[in-house]
Amino acid sequence: MTSSPTLVGEPTGESFRELTTLADVGHQHVPTIKQETYHERTGDSDRTDVEIVTRALELGMNVVLKGNPGVGKSFLIRYLCAQTNRPLYRMTLSQTTYREDLVGHLHLVSGENGETVTEWVDGPLTRAAREGGILLLDEINAADANTVAALNSVMESRGTRTLTLPQTGEQITPHEEFRVAATANPGFQGTYELNDAFEDRFRHIELEYLPVDVEVDLILEQSQLDSGRREEITRLVEFAERLREAYREGELSTPITTRELIRIAQFMADDFMPLRDAVRSELVARVDEYDESLVRTLIDTQL
Structure with missing residues (x-):
């Protein structure tokens, strides 16, 4: 038998942005x-x-964050x-993810x-539904339709949503704080188009890369480089x-993600590597083999 779930705490009357x-x-x-x-x-x-996502969650909506890899979609949740x-119960979906995994x-x-x-063992969807947590599904458009179909009934409006466990016959009414959040990399290789009915269950939010000056601030902060290196990081x-x-x-x-830029900056610290060498060391090894020649050329001619 599944052990008794640990329910979320009661609302405090305070909020973070729009979310209780x-x-x-x-x-x-x-x-x-660690990053506060x-x-x-x-x-x-x-x-x-943040205001849009917290507003949506407070209103009982499920959210899908769309954007290129590395823009901070999962970190935001x-x-x-x-x-x-x-x-938070997190799962990365793929073509080999099955309904039972959820x-x-x-x-x-x-x-x-x-x-x-x-003995029955709850998956992340079931645990989050019982306890009032948030289920985060990374790369939701990488799973096939049979897998995401498990989410249909549990993502209805709060008054009608249910989750049935076919193996046991148990029918769960999800906790009122339960939400589904998802991330998607539009157009990413190996992904599926989600059908309109399923997409309609989400509030869609697009995330872009940070503005240049903000990303520079973040890299300096996370790499602990001296502010005197700002011009170099701006070039990066x-x-x-x-x-x-x-x-x-x-x-x-x-x-190319912010995480990679932070690693490049960390290898520039203490004059361990100059900017161009640090970029070449990180990116040439990181990119697809078909991109290597182009990246080497761009580093040599534009950096």
């Missing part, structure tokens, strides 16, 4: 993050991505869960008298922007 903060009950799946700040961005309105004491399965165990019995970010444009235009098959 829950009482801290010591739930082990509430994320702990998230650099908010505005898109097509004067509201930031982790950050909000950490700020509001919400347990919902759970029966397995054989030895009973008290030595006989073999079956502007170079990354050119590579990202090549990726958007289909000339480059490997996206």
